[in-house]
Amino acid sequence: MGKYIGPKSKIARKFGEAIYGADKVLEKRNYPPGQHGLARKRKKVSEYGTQLSEKQKAKYTYGLLEKQFSRTYEQAARMGGITGENLLKLLECRLDNVVYRLGIAPTRAAARQLVSHCHICVNGSVVNIPSYSLRAGDVVSVREKSKSLEVISASLAGSSKSRYAWLEWDNASMSGRFLQKPEREEIPENIKEQLIVELYSK
Known part of the structure; x- marks a missing residue:
């Protein structure tokens, strides 16, 4: 996957959060982008879909590509302690x-x-x-x-x-x-790191 250079408001609307900072477009249209954005909001998302979405949100927030993110996760898994927290600490460093x-x-x-x-x-x-x-x-x-x-x-x-x-x-x-390195409670990003760990553990 190449670097995403499209509209950032589109990504923020996809996750329903201002992951790139204050966003007027998101405030006006707080639903997924595209022709069926409002309809998609009603669909039930699978467990895998929720976990994948959380990983993608973390990737977009910190600006990493798939390979970089996977390497960072592997490094976090090798460290002692809670893998999810280690991942966020490494990203913050x-x-x-x-x-x-x-x-x-x-x-x-x-x-x-x-x-x-x-x-x-x-x-x-x-x-x-x-x-x-x-x-x-x-x-x-x-x-x-x-x-x-x-x-x-x-x-x-x-x-x-x-x-x-x-x-x-x-x-x-x-x-x-x-x-x-910051403690987990000091990191303000709204990321459910445990879902990312569950995804990689499959």
Whole structure:
């Protein structure tokens, strides 16, 4: 499957949730897209369909393709503890996600682009891999040459940097510290990770 580049409102309507942030289209038409959107809402979804939908929602939310998501799940399964929680923790440790969480970018897609275009540093060195996994104590900062970028300034001006307990933000240096992997209750995404585990366990 290639990268999805179509309307994001369509995906949000499919899941009935604003997974990409505030969405006026979703507010007006809170039912699945397509000619039979309203009719489909009444159909009973199978157990497999519910599990698959939850996995797809997680993939779209964090911007991963099937192979990337499967690899992340396998890594989570190898770790000790609850697999579903491990999966979400690993997704939250991704560099593109942390750039978004810190408020440097308005969306995860924008964060991924900033990382890919070498605007972000980790511990003082430029990292251009969006899937780069951060460790406790890592410092994520905006590259010196990129601090005047309008997209970054606008995003920082409109965001609240103190929302997440596992991150620390310093406005003066335009850098944030990844303190630790978040606990499940600290992750705000509405994802039923147990359904994803059940799907992969079949």
